[in-house]
Structure formats: structure tokens, C-alpha cells
Amino acid sequence: RKEVEQDPGPFNVPEGATVAFNCTYSNSASQSFFWYRQDCRKEPKLLMSVYSSGNEDGRFTAQLNRASQYISLLIRDSKLSDSATYLCVVNVSGGYNKLIFGAGTRLAVHP
Amino acid sequence: DVKVTQSSRYLVKRTGEKVFLECVQDMDHENMFWYRQDPGLGLRLIYFSYDVKMKEKGDIPEGYSVSREKKERFSLILESASTNQTSMYLCASSFRDRDAEAFFGQGTRLTVV
Numbered sequence: 196r197k198e199v200e201q202d203p204g205p206f207n208v209p210e211g212a213t214v215a216f217n218c219t220y221s222n223s224a225s226q227s228f229f230w231y232r233q234d235c236r237k238e239p240k241l242l243m244s245v246y247s248s249g250n251e252d253g254r255f256t257a258q259l260n261r262a263s264q265y266i267s268l269l270i271r272d273s274k275l276s277d278s279a280t281y282l283c284v285v286n287v288s289g290g291y292n293k294l295i296f297g298a299g300t301r302l303a304v305h306p
Numbered sequence: 307d308v309k310v311t312q313s314s315r316y317l318v319k320r321t322g323e324k325v326f327l328e329c330v331q332d333m334d335h336e337n338m339f340w341y342r343q344d345p346g347l348g349l350r351l352i353y354f355s356y357d358v359k360m361k362e363k364g365d366i367p368e369g370y371s372v373s374r375e376k377k378e379r380f381s382l383i384l385e386s387a388s389t390n391q392t393s394m395y396l397c398a399s400s401f402r403d404r405d406a407e408a409f410f411g412q413g414t415r416l417t418v419v
Binding site for chain 1: 346347396400401407408411
């Protein structure tokens, strides 16, 4: 079983739609969680961290469910510029910040 | 601005060659990572280093080795390149703090023929 699993998509949504991605992780000792964004032919970049209480950054909301070991990302009012691959990332070694990436979920927003 | 620099953007090597991929970061980060990225498989961790001369195997270390003699530099070595090592290689660095952001280099597209 992979340490971090995501639905690869693609999710094809119209502009203005709300879309949600889920991610599950297998290591119950994982301590920190993130969503990264990767544009086509570019390197991944941090989108947001995921906190136990949930957190919001503009149109983006991240949630963590430790009991079920899943993380979610909600994007409201999708823009064309949101088209990218969204990578779920887990720190599996709290002391050293060893980061394991999911395979990513591809989002395509169309006019 | 944080900068992670990989020595080559594109590389073509022959089967059996020894290949060196170099990565340098300028932010005094403790951690450095080497990942490979393949379609449908995402980023897979090859090796991780949390300090000079310290290394830890990732999920797919077979066929690779690493060297970290200086804090800012992390090298990935393919001892004898094979065609199944054709891939995009990404280097990253971060502070050791549990919530630290990882910064990536632009990637090296390696083709082994």
C-alpha cells in the first residue's frame, strides 16, 4: 500500500465550480501535512499547510481527519488559472521533516 | 529568494555509464531530497539527507547512491545507468522543522539510451 494515495483525476470542471480532492495516508504517526501545486512542466510549489483545526486561504480550504487518516482540499469559485496537479504531502518523520508525496490529482478548469 | 539549482536541465547518457546529478541550495537548509517523477507514479523519494554526511533511503534507492559532503550540495549518483532510470529528477531542500516548506529545483530530464 502506498504511503500517500490520491485519485489521479482528471477533474474537469467549469469556471466558478467548487471542487474537492481527498488524500489518504497510511502512517498514523505522520505529524504534518501539506498541499503542493505543480503546473505543467514546472516544479512543485507549496500551496498550503493543513492544520488539525482546518484552515482557509482565500478560495482554498484544507481539512485534516486524523481518525480516518485523510486530508482534503476544497477549491471554491474555480478559475482557469487553478488548472494544475495538486499533490498531497505528508511528513512521515516528525523529527526530520521527511516528505512523502502522493501521485497528484489533476484539475482542468474550462471556460 | 530561495534558490535550488540543479546542474543540468536535460541529460542523455548511455546504458552502463556512471551519472552524476548535482544540486545546490543557498538557504542553509538542513534537509535535502532527491525524487524522481514519472507519469502516473508522481514523485517518489529516492534518498533524503538531514545533515552533512547523513543519508536515509527513500522508497526507491536501488541503483542510486548519494553524497552530501557540504551542507549546500547533494549529489545523486547512478552507478551504472539503465534505461528504466530514464525519468525527471527533482531535487528539493527544506529546514528540518516539521512544518517547513520544501523548495524544488527546476528538474533534470535524464534519458538513458
